[in-house]
Amino acid sequence: MTDTPRTRADDRTEAIRRTTLELAQEIGYAKLSIEGVAARAGVGKHTIYRRWPSKGALFLDAVLSPQQPDLDYPDTGDVMADLRTQIHHAVDLLGRPPFGPLFQSLIGEAQHNPAVAAELNERFTKPQEAKTVARLTKAREQGQLAPEFDLDLAMSILTGPLFFTLMVTQEPVTHEYVDRVLEALFAGMRPRP
Amino acid sequence: MTDTPRTRADDRTEAIRRTTLELAQEIGYAKLSIEGVAARAGVGKHTIYRRWPSKGALFLDAVLSPQQPDLDYPDTGDVMADLRTQIHHAVDLLGRPPFGPLFQSLIGEAQHNPAVAAELNERFTKPQEAKTVARLTKAREQGQLAPEFDLDLAMSILTGPLFFTLMVTQEPVTHEYVDRVLEALFAGMRPRP
DNA sequence: AGCCTATTAGAACGGCACGTGCCGTTGGCG
DNA sequence: CGCCAACGGCACGTGCCGTTCTAATAGGCT
Known part of the structure; x- marks a missing residue:
């Protein structure tokens, strides 16, 4: 049932993107924080900073990736x-x-x-x-x-x-x-x- | 020499606006902080918060007032x-x-x-x-x-x-x-x- | 002139999020 | 099976927030 081979890293990336979108829709971009995303996603902050250099970059990727x-x-x-x-x-x-x-x-x-x-x-x-x-x-x-x-x-x-x-x-x-x-x-x- | 009657409050307001513009041009809006403006203008933070409700409002006023x-x-x-x-x-x-x-x-x-x-x-x-x-x-x-x-x-x-x-x-x-x-x-x- | 009241500068506060370390654990790959 | 990179979690120091306190000061009023 693994039509696309999924690594753990891919799963994390995807989960963080999804959580970012969720949170942004709930509280707005202005109040969005990397700390908040990490907490909600059950993920260490490092895991986010390793993938995206800033809140803006994360948000952009989260918004544009599925769209x-x-x-x-x-x-x-x-x-x-x-x-x-x-x-x-x-x-x-x-x-x-x-x-x-x-x-x-x-x-x-x-x-x-x-x-x-x-x-x-x-x-x-x-x-x-x-x-x-x-x-x-x-x-x-x-x-x-x-x-x-x-x-x-x-x-x-x-x-x-x-x-x-x-x-x-x-x-x-x-x-x-x-x-x-x-x-x-x-x-x-x-x-x- | 007071062609327009100036109160101390008017002077403060004007000085804060000017300092805001200066600082914004030097370091950019993103890095601008009310704390920084207050320090540069030689003014208490309270004096700023009494006049403008947020960094955004201050910045808008500073940009649009002379323009x-x-x-x-x-x-x-x-x-x-x-x-x-x-x-x-x-x-x-x-x-x-x-x-x-x-x-x-x-x-x-x-x-x-x-x-x-x-x-x-x-x-x-x-x-x-x-x-x-x-x-x-x-x-x-x-x-x-x-x-x-x-x-x-x-x-x-x-x-x-x-x-x-x-x-x-x-x-x-x-x-x-x-x-x-x-x-x-x-x-x-x-x-x- | 002398007081009186509001405003001021400045310091300090608790709170939050930043970005970066350091742990002990986990999971995928050779 | 054993290694190693990535991980979650925690704590740290920093910076700025918005607020509160205090002492100094300025300007209007009598």
């Missing part, structure tokens, strides 16, 4: 519809519990801790950007977008306002709001007649 | 040009030392601390948004923008990508990048022939 594969793009042939679907999924995941507050804290931590910022970029932001640009590129090749349009810029204009609303104004992001951003962007992206 | 009036819009009659000028100023101020790192930490803190988030909104974000929307409204009245365009949305699309770049990808924001966002936005905002 990577969830935000993939559909490809029905209709860019507009596919972007809509994808971004609706994204704001649902990132904008509400349980993961919304965790991501929010993660980005907050990245503002103080360059190592966390770099890893967040590497493991979350960049791959996600790449997926969006790839989907847009395909659409452009099929003539659904103006050939001269800058797709990296399009990605920023799609993503930026959502993050701004989520992180700065801290209002909820509705599907309707996403649709309006998409519409505004497409007004400038559609191929000219 | 409020700096980001006003010109009005030359040409929206595009005025927005350009204004946003160039904004990214210069918010994107580089000495104020860039301070603002970055401030937004980071707002992700953990709801009170800081609320006051940041009240004292910085909302007023700034209002100025942008006001400038856009005037432009729309003069027929420079499509009458049906949602100006709050326009403001988000202008601001969002800049914050996204500054805070999430943490790459420098160039004037050229600002220009490209503006151009893309205006492609959808111009009045239809």
Whole structure:
């Protein structure tokens, strides 16, 4: 029954990650402490410090490890519809519990801790950007977008306002709001007649 | 020589704010401590706690107090040009030392601390948004923008990508990048022939 | 001028979490 | 089977927290 060969070290690592997520959801990232995680997980502090250099790094790893594969793009042939679907999924995941507050804290931590910022970029932001640009590129090749349009810029204009609303104004992001951003962007992206 | 009547309390408050800014620029917000500020300012901790409820609140007040009036819009009659000028100023101020790192930490803190988030909104974000929307409204009245365009949305699309770049990808924001966002936005905002 | 009250600087407090040692134990590998 | 790295647990010294105490001080009031 050992489909994946498990070592004791792997088990510990996984248990610590799970405990970190649990505790963070209960008391929030601000009150999270390595001491608390160690106690709850039934683990020595050394065992944590041996794996992660800081509370921020542990938290990032705990949040991102189970979550990577969830935000993939559909490809029905209709860019507009596919972007809509994808971004609706994204704001649902990132904008509400349980993961919304965790991501929010993660980005907050990245503002103080360059190592966390770099890893967040590497493991979350960049791959996600790449997926969006790839989907847009395909659409452009099929003539659904103006050939001269800058797709990296399009990605920023799609993503930026959502993050701004989520992180700065801290209002909820509705599907309707996403649709309006998409519409505004497409007004400038559609191929000219 | 007391053009503005100064009480001792006002002097203390001002001195603490100044010391907070100095220390934050030297060692960063993460390593900033109220204890450190008190020592440097030659002030009892009590004197600080009587004025601000937390490190975050003190820091916010120190950063925003001297800074409020700096980001006003010109009005030359040409929206595009005025927005350009204004946003160039904004990214210069918010994107580089000495104020860039301070603002970055401030937004980071707002992700953990709801009170800081609320006051940041009240004292910085909302007023700034209002100025942008006001400038856009005037432009729309003069027929420079499509009458049906949602100006709050326009403001988000202008601001969002800049914050996204500054805070999430943490790459420098160039004037050229600002220009490209503006151009893309205006492609959808111009009045239809 | 002289008091009076609120505010101040500064020292000290208990509490918490940090990061690092040191034990005695455990479990996987050769 | 025996070794050795990793382990849980405990304790340590440090730093900062937020609060409390005391003595000095400043400014307003009569």
